[in-house]
Amino acid sequence: MSLSFDSARLPNPDLTEEHHAWRDQLRRFIDREIMPNVDEWDEQGFLPDELWGKAAEFGLLGVGYPEQYGGTEVGIDLHHVNIVSEEISRTSLGGLPSTLLSHGIGLPPVLAFGSEELKSELVPPILAGEKRISLAITEPSGGSDVANMQTTAVRDGDHYIVNGSKTFISGGMGADWATTGVRTGGKGGAGISVLVIPMDLEGVSRTPLDKKQGWWCSDTATLYFDNVRVPVGNLLAEEGHGFLVIANNFNNERLAMSVMMEANARVCLEDAVNWARDRKTFGKRLADHQVIRHKIVEMKQRITTCQTYIQYCTRQMAAGTAEFGDIAMLKIQCSQTVEFCAREAMQILGGIGYMRGNRVERIYREVRVNAIGGGSEEIMRDLASRAFGL
Template sequence: IDIWHLNILNEELSRVAVGGMSSTLLVHCIGLPPVLNFAPEAIKQMVAPSVLNGTKRISLAITEPDAGSDVARISTTAKREGNHYIVNGSKTYITGAMKANWFTTAVRTSADAASGVSVLLIPAEAAGVSRTPLQHKQGWWCGDTATIYFDNVRVPADNIIGEEGHGFSVIVNNFNNERLTMSAAMEAYSRVCLEEAVNWARERKTFGQRLADHQVIRHKIAEMKQRINATQAYLYTCCLQVLEGKPNAGDLALLKVQSSQTMEYCAREAMQILGGIGYMRGSRVERIYREVRVNAIGGGSEEIMRDLAARQYRL
């Protein structure tokens, strides 16, 4: 499936406005690509078929209690002992972790910052691996999120993804894909908010007029549409760059910022237009409003994304 059709799939799933469901169904889209793009053939054959046919699951494990977007700060260690790595540390806020069969895991194989990062495929059932679900989230209630603990976990050295010490490039490559798919979902969430607001504005009457007859409401709707169109155009531009083999990390970072800010604006304005009914649990706008923050932070916060884009100019 190419990037166009992946984003179409992502947009259609997002129209249900249940981000936790989408994150669970599509978690392999961030956990599997490093295996397909960088792992030895034997690892690909062991993992890919069962993940793609739905019998097994794979999650991406990068974030730690003290390291998120700053991947160079990860502290989970993997020390080489003969034909194995001994892994110790923890990962947190990991999507799909409770039901995963494998973790595509960022580990530290040397003290060097970025050049000390490697990526290992760790079986979830390996001795020393434990998991704790993270509950009481603001959104993504049906999504599986957890903390993972590694206590002297022995992982075959053949499970290295890419080369030792070159994990940073593997992770960055994967972040580009994650940010693009997240942006497609956020654009779709924004569009859902617009549709819900328009439909309600046509039906609801105040002071003898429809909401849509009030200029202030029409201006809110126009601004939502304007921001969505700009986001969609940027999304298509970035998709073309990827298809042409010229992905731009700075553009993908700014696309994610554009998408999360559009989603936040549209969710807020749609909530204002819907009023009380929009505040009631169960409506699409209410769910989207609660899921703004996980999209604005996950995959790289807005602040980190802007800084990444600025650094493309060697500032």
């Protein structure tokens, strides 16, 4: 049996013919529209605007979103969404999903807690690829301690006046709206609310964060709010319920990240195995050296652990019984696995693995963000420990 991206995927008894057909269609789209451009987009530091329209037309942006706003919800479940995360990560371009699919974290709070008017205004153009939305929680003063955020929103008639700033915001330079955590009340989590802030309002400015270790094609930004007047209708849920709004989508985001990390680890495995089969040293193939075979097996072993855990967590999520702690531990498991696999794959590739323009180099360069963004490793462990009453 060969060991490749596809063959190293554990059989998943929950997948149907429809899921497999969706994967095939999606792969064809990605192979046609994305794969040939990966190196160029990475080096140029941005994604072409027309990609949003193409992705919308194919149906990628609307997967799992309500039909009434232009999405495809009927017959779609979490496995379809996982397949998106998996297939898009086969490209190895980590900045692609964090930008093209930034609505995956910016939009669910609007759908779950926004007014009908707000949803009707925002969701259709976003799913059509005409407008974009980001999630803005992290501040220059810190991201882990969400309850301590400093950006303020003070009620003034029919508006909130927002002052403060947000940083490391994925897709922030191109966003038309930012789903933004603000402080409307006193200290702590109970003083937090979430406002959808249009980026064209007076007093909004932004600067790019383009000197990143990885995710070069992602337009990460710092956003500044200087007496920005935001209509009260843009408040999500009730004032002071922002923590709930923010936390509501955490498990989806972390599951998606986990699936992407597992897929990235599998890319490393595939490229390492192919190289080990072809490359000869000391008169035999790399794969004929026991040390190299052991590296490959350890990669596979760790990847398989992630896959079983992903299947378990997906089932729990689909049933609505997922624990925050489980998803948090899954995220750690997957980030450690992809770090390990990126290192071992680059080791097997040798010098060529260190050169730009191959998937392993890119994944290695980008791998650290997984243990930081979407809830850092330390914060994930702390979250998981609560389930044990610690």
